[in-house]
Amino acid sequence: MQTQIAETNLELIQGDITKAQVEAIVNAANSALVGGGGVDGAIRRAGGDAIEQACAEIRSSEGGCPTGKAVITPGGNLHAKYVIHTVGPVWEDGNSGEPELLASCYQESLQLAIENDIQSIAFPSISTGIFGYPTEKAAVVALTAVKELVLQSNAVPSTIQFILFDEATHTCYLDALLTVFGK
Numbered sequence: 796m797q798t799q800i801a802e803t804n805l806e807l808i809q810g811d812i813t814k815a816q817v818e819a820i821v822n823a824a825n826s827a828l829v830g831g832g833g834v835d836g837a838i839r840r841a842g843g844d845a846i847e848q849a850c851a852e853i854r855s856s857e858g859g860c861p862t863g864k865a866v867i868t869p870g871g872n873l874h875a876k877y878v879i880h881t882v883g884p885v886w887e888d889g890n891s892g893e894p895e896l897l898a899s900c901y902q903e904s905l906q907l908a909i910e911n912d913i914q915s916i917a918f919p920s921i922s923t924g925i926f927g928y929p930t931e932k933a934a935v936v937a938l939t940a941v942k943e944l945v946l947q948s949n950a951v952p953s954t955i956q957f958i959l960f961d962e963a964t965h966t967c968y969l970d971a972l973l974t975v976f977g978k
């Protein structure tokens with residue numbers, strides 16, 4: 796499914812983000828920037844040592860990456876030139892700042908993309924795996940955050956993909972597209 800926000804193509808795709816043919820892929824990381832499971836494990840396996848080396852440098856210079864923020868590393872062996880690592884919130888009860896922190900992940904990642912002149916970027920569904928954020932809620936937050944930033948900024952990437960691993964997640968994002976864009 797594809798839609799247009801100003802000059803940007805927004806695409807919802809079911810698949811594996813490590814195979815994405817874009818300049819940057821986004822990783823659902825942890826604040827220590829140490830390798831984990833889920834999409835983080837898949838990206839690190841596919842990208843190889845260059846990603847861990849760059850994360851180690853960020854750990855020693857900045858101590859990691861706080862929840863809601865993002866950092867950028869090379870993509871190593873991936874097709875993507877860059878990996879943008881962002882740290883989603885762990886779901887508690889929905890009243891502990893989770894929506895704001897999740898929205899911040901998408902917007903901070905897009906800001907880094909703009910700063911690095913990245914024209915195409917792919918996101919996974921941040922926080923909805925190990926971190927337990929309900930996918931229907933997360934999908935609305937994600938698409939709303941992207942829509943707001945695209946409408947507010949110049950020089951946003953011309954292609955923004957969401958690459959959703961499983962059918963249930965893909966369906967939630969298709970439903971959220973209707974809620975957020977009315978189509």
Ligand code: AR6
Pocket residue numbers: 810811812813823824825829830831832833834835836837838883919920921922923924925926927928958959960961964
């Ligand atoms: N491509 C696209 N999406 C994927 C892939 C893939 N190859 N593999 C999994 N997903 P999760 P989180 C989906 O758990 O909830 C790690 O240990 C998955 O099905 O990867 O933000 C980190 O180090 C789900 O829909 O991320 C952190 O400690 C989505 O990616 C923690 O997990 C997110 O699931 C982050 O947890």
